[in-house]
Amino acid sequence: NFMLTQPHSVSESPGKTVTISCTGSGGSIASNYVQWFQQRPGSAPTTVIYEDNQRPSGVPDRFSGSIDSSSNSASLTISGLKTEDEADYYCQSFDNNNEGVFGGGTKLTVL
Amino acid sequence: EVQLLGSGGGLVQPGGSLRLSCEASGFSFSDYVMTWVRQAPGKGLEWVSSIRVPGTTTYADSVKGRLTISRDNSKNTLYLQMNSLRAEDTAVYYCAKGGRSYGLKDFWGQGILVTVSS
Numbered sequence: 001n002f003m004l005t006q007p008h009s010v011s012e013s014p015g016k017t018v019t020i021s022c023t024g025s026g027g028s029i030a031s032n033y034v035q036w037f038q039q040r041p042g043s044a045p046t047t048v049i050y051e052d053n054q055r056p057s058g059v060p061d062r063f064s065g066s067i068d069s070s071s072n073s074a075s076l077t078i079s080g081l082k083t084e085d086e087a088d089y090y091c092q093s094f095d096n097n098n099e100g101v102f103g104g105g106t107k108l109t110v111l
Numbered sequence: 112e113v114q115l116l117g118s119g120g121g122l123v124q125p126g127g128s129l130r131l132s133c134e135a136s137g138f139s140f141s142d143y144v145m146t147w148v149r150q151a152p153g154k155g156l157e158w159v160s161s162i163r164v165p166g167t168t169t170y171a172d173s174v175k176g177r178l179t180i181s182r183d184n185s186k187n188t189l190y191l192q193m194n195s196l197r198a199e200d201t202a203v204y205y206c207a208k209g210g211r212s213y214g215l216k217d218f219w220g221q222g223i224l225v226t227v228s229s
Contacts, residue, residue: 035215037156044205044219045148045156051210056217090156092215098169100146100158100214 002027002095004103011109016081020106022074022091030067032094034074039105040087048089049076078108086110113137115206115220122226127196131223133189133206141184143216144209147191149202150222159204160191161214169214174200196227 005023012018022034036049047056049065052074062079074093078085091103119131133145147159160170160180168180179192189206206220 033210033213039156044222045207046219047217050216088155092156092158094213094215098161098214099171100148100161100169102148102156102158105155 002093002101004029004091004093004101006089006091006103006106008104009107009109011111012081014081014083014110017077017079018081018108020076020078020089020091020108022076022103024072024074024093027095028069029072029074029093030069031096034065034067035092036063036065036074036076037090037092038085038087039090045090081110083110113208113218115208115218117204117206117220117223120204120223120225122228123196124229125197125227127227129193129196129225131191131193131204131206131225133191133220135187135189135208138208138218140182140187142211144212144214145180145182145189146207146209146214147178147180147189148205148207148215148219149200150205151199151202154202157202158215161209162189164211193225196225198227201225201227 033051037045039045048063053065088105090105114136116134146161162180177195181190203222208218210216
């Protein structure tokens with residue numbers, strides 16, 4: 001079964017850059033698009049990256065996504081960290097049976 | 112402006128049924144894959160089911176045979192029929208808009224709380 005693994009938590013200071021990894025297992029992460037979602041406490045998720053590296057309208061270019069086939073992983077990079085970026089972040093993709101898969105989520109603390 | 116307005120949640124006893132609805136506006140609903148995602152209290156996001164434009168459906172193993180996704184393109188509405196509900200189905204359920212060829216892309220509904228308890 002295709003699975004996505006994320007670090008449980010990361011922390012960084014305001015103004016710095018942080019990268020959250022999402023490692024695939026049981027299949028190639030490059031086979032289907034990867035999305036990244038941000039979820040603040042008590043709120044619905046919002047999309048920050050879709051189709052590996054595309055930003056929806058309104059998402060600042062401080063957010064970027066990438067795929068590394070050699071390590072079978074995806075990454076979300078947030079530069080110029082702001083306190084408002086503090087949230088849970090989830091990577092997501094689909095397996096070759098079109099069944100959805102989420103990573104376990106990463107809690108980003110901006111301190 | 113894209114909007115996904117969910118409704119139909121509530122408290123239901125184990126073994127009971129519920130139907131969730133998600134009314135879409137601001138985009139051509141019939142052209143896009145639609146998906147249900149849920150989040151149990153204090154837990155992460157879990158993909159539940161997706162439905163493609165011609166009606167092809169996929170389900171998580173945990174809900175197969177009990178939950179049924181459907182869509183009415185004439186009403187721009189996505190549904191989730193939930194039968195034989197269990198305590199572990201307690202969660203906030205989100206409807207989400209996908210792309211033209213895959214299930215999750217750019218917009219989410221506000222969430223619908225479903226509580227399964229006696």
